Amino acid sequence: MRYLILAVAIICAGCNRSKPASPVQPDTVTPPVQSEKWTLTGQVINALTQQAVGGVQVLDTQTDGAGRFEVSGTGSRSAQRATLSASGFLTRETTISAGTNNPIIDLIPTSLSAAYRQLVRNGFEAPSSLEPVRRWTTAPKFYINTTMPIGIRALESDLVRIEDGIRSAVPSFTGGLFHPAAIVRGTTPPPSNERGWIVIRFINDSTADYCGRAYVAADPGEIEFNYNRCSCGSIRVRSRTIKHEVGHALGFWHASEERMLMFGKGAGCGEADLTEEERDVARIAYTRPQLNADPDSDPAGTAFLRPVKRITD
Helix, strand or coil, X not given: CHHHHHHHHHHHCCCCCCCCCCCCCXXXXXXXXXXXXXXXXXXXXXXXXXXXXXXXXXXXXXXXXXXXXXXXXXXCCCEEEEEEECCCECCEEEEEECCCCCCEEEECEHHHHHHHHHXXXXXXXXXXXXXXXXXXXXXXXXXXXXXXXXXXXXXXXXXXXXXXXXXHHHHHHCCCCCCCCEEEEECCCCCCCXXXXXXXXXXXXXXXXXXXXXXXXXXXXXXXXXXXXXCECCECCXXXXXXXXXHHHCCCCCECCCCCCCECCCCCCCCCCCCHHHHHHHHHHCCCCCCCECCCXXXXXXXXXXXXXXXXX
């Protein structure tokens, strides 16, 4: 306590000192902001097919048949907030910079909008409060915590299946942008606040109504598998459950159609994978910056990301 009082006394010793008068500054004249001429050029493509889109309204011009545009103007800023609109596509709002060399900007076709809003914005379960894009910006690492509930032993075949499911699901859900940075097994997971990790753990609760669950796009993240709850013979954790929960961990929500991997009550014991539609949605979502909002609006101050080319797994 003595040290605390002393510290306070020292700090307050100069509290009553008068503040020196500020020197008088001469009157100055602020020079006018010099306007600069700028030119924005680029191309607009279909996010699904990667084909050029003509007739897109970009600022005060439209794209030509090759999807190209050129806009010129005068002002103090070379980065322009632009709304891109065309029939058959979701309206895109983004920032275009004159310093970017012929950027390629993609538009989401309305034919994909229903699935996109469900998987990316939680539009199936919460259509009145659509979510922004939530995704990883670096390749995640996975830690499989092999500490099991009392009386349960993890089968090597299940652990291998989980590892294989992670290796398959990560590139599929990120359009090939990311692969797992690491897959580690052990009984001492990283600290709960250490970013970059998705920790997998097991419970054994036969009364629970779920096979697995995960935080959506959390970093650090967590996936929980209910061991034995949704078993198929000797298989205790199904392929579908593994990839489904990895999908949640990477930023995706439930879909309304049973044929989709992200359907909430999927059944079946065989191998499961994303539908082509889910792959398209996931690939597009991973070209958007964090917090891109409905319908397709990039946050102010962030420029668009160059589209990732379609991959075939």
